[in-house]
Amino acid sequence: MITSKFQILVLAKQVPDTRNVEKDAMKEDGTINRAALPTIFNPDDLKALEMALEVKDRIQGARVTVVTMGPARAADIIRESLYRGADDGIVISDRKFAGSDTLATSYALATALKKFDNIKLVFSGRQAIDGDTAQVGPQTAEKLNMPQITYCETLEEVTEDSIVVKRRLDNGCETVKSHFPLLLTVHGNAADCRPRNAVRVISNKKVCSLSEAKERNLDINSLPDNIRTKIQEWTADDINADPSRLGFAGSPTKVKNIENVVLSKKENITLTDNENDIDILMKELIKSHIIG
Amino acid sequence: MNHILVYCEISEEKQIAEVSLELCSKARKLADTLSCQVEALAIGNGIKDVEDVLYAHGADIVSIVNHKKLEFYQTLPHFDIVSKVIEEERPDIVLFGATSIGRDLAPRIASYLRCGLTADCTELMIGDHTDAKTGKTYNNILYQIRPAFGGNIIATIVSPESKPQMATVREGVMKKETYDNRRGTVRHLDAEKYISDNDFCIEMLNRQIESRKVNLKGASxxxxxxxxxxxxxxxxxxxxxxxxxxxxxxxxxxxxxxxxxxxxxxxxxxxxxxxxxxxxxxxxxxxxxxxxxxxxxxxxxxxxxxxxxxxxxxxxxxxxxxxxxxxxxxxxxxxxxxx
Structure with a gap:
C-alpha cells in the first residue's frame, strides 16, 4: 500500500499523433505503420496533469503520481510529467494487457489504483486522440466506486476536504462541488500545462524504469534512489489482476472488420481560380436556386 | 429476442431531445429487422405528454421516471436508474446520444454491467458474426461502425458475448423519421425504487445553459x-x-x-x-x-x-x-x- 497524506493520481496515455497523419502512416497492405507516427503525451491528459498540479500548489503535502498503461517506452510521459512538477509515476505494462478495450483498460487502471491508500483525487483527460471514446475515465470511476465529474474546465476552489470546478457541457456550463474521493476528467478547453522546469529537467533526466535500466545495461540496484524509484513498473501480477478481465479476453468489444478509407468517386467538375470560371459557377448556383 | 432501449435526453423545455428522437427512429429500423420492441426511457421532473412524439418516432413502450430531485441531469441518479432498469428488463441493445450527458453516463453503466460500448458510431446495422478464433457464429448482433485511428480506418465493432450491446451516436448522424399510426404503452416507474441519497453527493452550485449561437444543423x-x-x-x-x-x-x-x-x-x-x-x-x-x-x-x-x-x-x-x-x-x- 502506498500512503500519502493527500494522494492525487493522474491517468495519462502515450498516443500516436493521429492529428498529423501523413501518407506513409499507412502501409501498402493497408495496416497502420505505427513506426511512422510519432508518439506524444495525450493532449487532454497534459491538461489533467496541470489541474492536478494546481491542486498540489494549494494543498500542502499533496503528492501527484502519474499512472500510465502501455509499453515500457510510455515511461517517456512519466519523465515529461516529472519535468513539469509531478512527484513520481507508474507504468503498468504487461503483454497480458494487449488488445484491451476501454472496459479492460479501466479494470487494469482501477486495480492498480487500489494499491494506493488515501486517494483524494483522480484526474484524467476527457479523451485520448487515438480513440476519442472518453470512456476510460467514467469506467475507472465506477470501478473505484467514486463519483465522477466529467469535462472539467476550471479549478475554482480546493480545500483539504472539497473541490469546486466548472464543467464545460455541449450547451453551457455547470459549477459543482464535491467531497473526496472523486474522479475528474479534464476538457480540452482547460488551461495548458505549465512548461518544463529547467531545474526539474536536470534532476530528473536520468530517472529510468527497470526496463529502461536493463536496456541501457545498468544495474538498477546500483542507481541512486532518486533515479531508481521515481518510475515504477507494475505487471498484471503486481496489481493482483484477474487475467480473465484483462486484454483481449477481458474486452467485450471485438473488431469485426477494418476498412481502409477508400473514397467513392463521383462526377467532379474541376475549375480554375480565374474569374471567368468562378462567374459561371456562381451563375449556375443562383440559377438553380442553391444560393441567392 | 429482447427489446431495444433508448435512453432519452430531456431538453430545457422538458421535451425529448432531437438526438433521442433520431435514435428512436434508428432503433425502430433495427427492431423491425429483429422483430422486437423499442422502449424509450425518459428521466426528469415533470415530464409529460411526450409519448405521442416518441410513438411517432418509433417507440412501442415509453417509460417515464419523474421525481423532484431529478430536475437536472446528474450522473449518479441516472446511472442507478438506467443500470437497474437494464438489469430488470435485460434489453438486447441500449442506445445513448453521444452528448455531454450520454458520454458521461453510458461508460459508467457499461463498466457496471461489464458490457461492450462503442462511442460515436456513424452507422448501426444488424448482422451475423463468426468469431475467427473460436469459429462460433452469432446471429443478429449489432454492428457498431465508426471511424478509428484518426479517421484513417473505418472499424466495425461487435460485442457478441455482451448483454446488452451498447453504443452512443452523435446528434444529426441518424435521420429523424416519423412513422404513421403508431401507438404504444406508457409506464411510470417509481424513482424511489432506484435512487438513494448518496446519488446526490455532488452539489450543483451554478448552472448556465446557453442556447446555441451557431445554428449549423439548420443551415442550408x-x-x-x-x-x-x-x-x-x-x-x-x-x-x-x-x-x-x-x-x-x-x-x-x-x-x-x-x-x-x-x-x-x-x-x-x-x-x-x-x-x-x-x-x-x-x-x-x-x-x-x-x-x-x-x-x-x-x-x-x-x-x-x-x-x-x-x-x-x-x-x-x-x-x-x-x-x-x-x-x-x-x-x-x-x-x-x-x-
Missing amino acids: IIVAGGYGMKNKENFALLHEFADVIGAEVGATRAAVDAGFAEGERQIGQTGLTVRPKLYIACGISGAVQHRVGMDQSSMIISINTDPKAPINEIADYTITGDVMEVIPKMIKCYKSNIK
Whole structure:
C-alpha cells in the first residue's frame, strides 16, 4: 500500500499523433505503420496533469503520481510529467494487457489504483486522440466506486476536504462541488500545462524504469534512489489482476472488420481560380436556386 | 429476442431531445429487422405528454421516471436508474446520444454491467458474426461502425458475448423519421425504487445553459474552413463570405484545435453531422472523420490549392486555387449576378 497524506493520481496515455497523419502512416497492405507516427503525451491528459498540479500548489503535502498503461517506452510521459512538477509515476505494462478495450483498460487502471491508500483525487483527460471514446475515465470511476465529474474546465476552489470546478457541457456550463474521493476528467478547453522546469529537467533526466535500466545495461540496484524509484513498473501480477478481465479476453468489444478509407468517386467538375470560371459557377448556383 | 432501449435526453423545455428522437427512429429500423420492441426511457421532473412524439418516432413502450430531485441531469441518479432498469428488463441493445450527458453516463453503466460500448458510431446495422478464433457464429448482433485511428480506418465493432450491446451516436448522424399510426404503452416507474441519497453527493452550485449561437444543423448553406486557412485572420474571410450568401460557418477539428474557430462550429465525427444543400469546403483536405460529418450534403464545392486533396473525390465542383484569392472573386461574382 502506498500512503500519502493527500494522494492525487493522474491517468495519462502515450498516443500516436493521429492529428498529423501523413501518407506513409499507412502501409501498402493497408495496416497502420505505427513506426511512422510519432508518439506524444495525450493532449487532454497534459491538461489533467496541470489541474492536478494546481491542486498540489494549494494543498500542502499533496503528492501527484502519474499512472500510465502501455509499453515500457510510455515511461517517456512519466519523465515529461516529472519535468513539469509531478512527484513520481507508474507504468503498468504487461503483454497480458494487449488488445484491451476501454472496459479492460479501466479494470487494469482501477486495480492498480487500489494499491494506493488515501486517494483524494483522480484526474484524467476527457479523451485520448487515438480513440476519442472518453470512456476510460467514467469506467475507472465506477470501478473505484467514486463519483465522477466529467469535462472539467476550471479549478475554482480546493480545500483539504472539497473541490469546486466548472464543467464545460455541449450547451453551457455547470459549477459543482464535491467531497473526496472523486474522479475528474479534464476538457480540452482547460488551461495548458505549465512548461518544463529547467531545474526539474536536470534532476530528473536520468530517472529510468527497470526496463529502461536493463536496456541501457545498468544495474538498477546500483542507481541512486532518486533515479531508481521515481518510475515504477507494475505487471498484471503486481496489481493482483484477474487475467480473465484483462486484454483481449477481458474486452467485450471485438473488431469485426477494418476498412481502409477508400473514397467513392463521383462526377467532379474541376475549375480554375480565374474569374471567368468562378462567374459561371456562381451563375449556375443562383440559377438553380442553391444560393441567392 | 429482447427489446431495444433508448435512453432519452430531456431538453430545457422538458421535451425529448432531437438526438433521442433520431435514435428512436434508428432503433425502430433495427427492431423491425429483429422483430422486437423499442422502449424509450425518459428521466426528469415533470415530464409529460411526450409519448405521442416518441410513438411517432418509433417507440412501442415509453417509460417515464419523474421525481423532484431529478430536475437536472446528474450522473449518479441516472446511472442507478438506467443500470437497474437494464438489469430488470435485460434489453438486447441500449442506445445513448453521444452528448455531454450520454458520454458521461453510458461508460459508467457499461463498466457496471461489464458490457461492450462503442462511442460515436456513424452507422448501426444488424448482422451475423463468426468469431475467427473460436469459429462460433452469432446471429443478429449489432454492428457498431465508426471511424478509428484518426479517421484513417473505418472499424466495425461487435460485442457478441455482451448483454446488452451498447453504443452512443452523435446528434444529426441518424435521420429523424416519423412513422404513421403508431401507438404504444406508457409506464411510470417509481424513482424511489432506484435512487438513494448518496446519488446526490455532488452539489450543483451554478448552472448556465446557453442556447446555441451557431445554428449549423439548420443551415442550408455551410462555408467550412480547415487547417489550410492558416490562421484566424484568414478565417474571418469565411465569415464575410457566409454573411454575403446567407450561410453558416463550420470548421474542421484541425481548425478548431488550432484556434481558428469555436468548438461549436466543428463538423465531423467528434463534432456535428450536417446535410446542407450546399457545402463549400475551404482549405479542407478531407480526412474521413471530417467527411462523415458532411458527405451527405446535396452539393459540395471544394476550394484547395492541392488538386489531389481527398475532399475533391467527393466534391461536385473543385476549384484549384488559393482560398484567399478565390473567395473574394466568388463574393464579387455573386454580387454582380444577384439582382
